[in-house]
Amino acid sequence: MANQHSTTEEQGKRHRHEGPQKHIVAFIFSIVLTVIAFALVAAGEINESFIYIMLLAMAVLQVFIQMSFWMHMKDRGHLFAIVAILFGVFVVLTIVVMAEFWTWW
Amino acid sequence: MSASHVEGKLPHEPEKATLEGRNKVLGFWLFLGGETVLFGTLFSAFLALRHQVLDGNPTSQELFKLSTVAIATLILLVSSLTSVFAIQAMHKNQVKAMLNWLIVTVILGFGFLGLEIYEFYEYVHEGHKFSTSAFSTSFYTLVGFHGAHVAFGVLWITGLIIQIATKKGLTVVTAPKVYVAGMYWHFIDVVWVFIFTVVYLMGKVG
Numbered sequence: 001m002a003n004q005h006s007t008t009e010e011q012g013k014r015h016r017h018e019g020p021q022k023h024i025v026a027f028i029f030s031i032v033l034t035v036i037a038f039a040l041v042a043a044g045e046i047n048e049s050f051i052y053i054m055l056l057a058m059a060v061l062q063v064f065i066q067m068s069f070w071m072h073m074k075d076r077g078h079l080f081a082i083v084a085i086l087f088g089v090f091v092v093l094t095i096v097v098m099a100e101f102w103t104w105w
Numbered sequence: 106m107s108a109s110h111v112e113g114k115l116p117h118e119p120e121k122a123t124l125e126g127r128n129k130v131l132g133f134w135l136f137l138g139g140e141t142v143l144f145g146t147l148f149s150a151f152l153a154l155r156h157q158v159l160d161g162n163p164t165s166q167e168l169f170k171l172s173t174v175a176i177a178t179l180i181l182l183v184s185s186l187t188s189v190f191a192i193q194a195m196h197k198n199q200v201k202a203m204l205n206w207l208i209v210t211v212i213l214g215f216g217f218l219g220l221e222i223y224e225f226y227e228y229v230h231e232g233h234k235f236s237t238s239a240f241s242t243s244f245y246t247l248v249g250f251h252g253a254h255v256a257f258g259v260l261w262i263t264g265l266i267i268q269i270a271t272k273k274g275l276t277v278v279t280a281p282k283v284y285v286a287g288m289y290w291h292f293i294d295v296v297w298v299f300i301f302t303v304v305y306l307m308g309k310v311g
Binding site for chain 2: 018020023024027030031034037038040041042048051052055056058059062063066067070071078080081084085087088089091092093095096098099100103104
């Protein structure tokens with residue numbers, strides 16, 4: 001047991017701990033994207049469908065950044081995580097498109 | 106402290122050190138896939154019903170105040186970052202720092218909840234009750250469900266803090282619990298990104 005522990009510790013040292021830098025960068029990106037989204041709406045007087053598309057783009061980009069870095073989805077060994085989330089997104093897109101475009105036909 | 110004797114003996118990523126821990130993380134990802142579907146159905150109901158307001162009842166443009174939403178968004182975003190710091194402290198085996206970051210996360214979670222309760226209280230006073238219109242029902246169901254998730258997350262993380270600080274310490278058994286709770290907290294923030302975009306900002310546009 002003791003030997004096992006020391007080897008994992010050495011491995012840990014060789015891998016070295018990831019610093020907070022990239023998480024702070026992800027945070028700054030999230031803040032910037034959020035501010036742009038709020039500013040677009042607060043400004044008003046802009047083409048409505050353009051705002052919709054921009055807002056959705058900001059949200060998707062922000063979620064992508066947060067899931068990649070904060071939830072470590074970009075790291076190794078997250079294939080099933082990606083499959084699970086993509087399955088959820090697929091179902092969600094189907095029902096959202098149904099609700100948005102077919103309900104009041 | 107009960108945690109001190111464990112210090113320095115934990116592997117690099119204690120949440121992935123055992124098969125049980127890895128399975129817990131994998132299972133939680135599958136759960137989050139299901140949660141995505143759950144929130145997706147609530148979003149689709151809201152999108153279908155958000156313009157269904159009778160004359161005289163408040164619409165989303167009249168109701169929403171962007172300043173409140175912006176503060177709530179900032180609180181939740183910062184709390185997501187502090188939970189990242191908690192996990193990083195856990196990876197460095199700094200139990201105390203981890204607990205402190207988790208406490209900050211919980212406090213911010215309570216702040217978010219307080220703001221949301223205040224917001225709902227205001228809306229009800231402006232005649233926007235749960236049964237006022239199809240818009241109000243789908244709004245409270247979607248945003249309230251997210252709020253309930255925040256409330257559950259706050260209780261969950263509080264429980265973990267108490268368990269680790271007073272009894273178990275940081276071990277290969279408790280580490281996956283903290284990691285999974287962190288994932289849950291990020292997921293709540295991810296859902297909130299779509300709520301402030303689709304419900305509030307798009308509701309303000311029209």
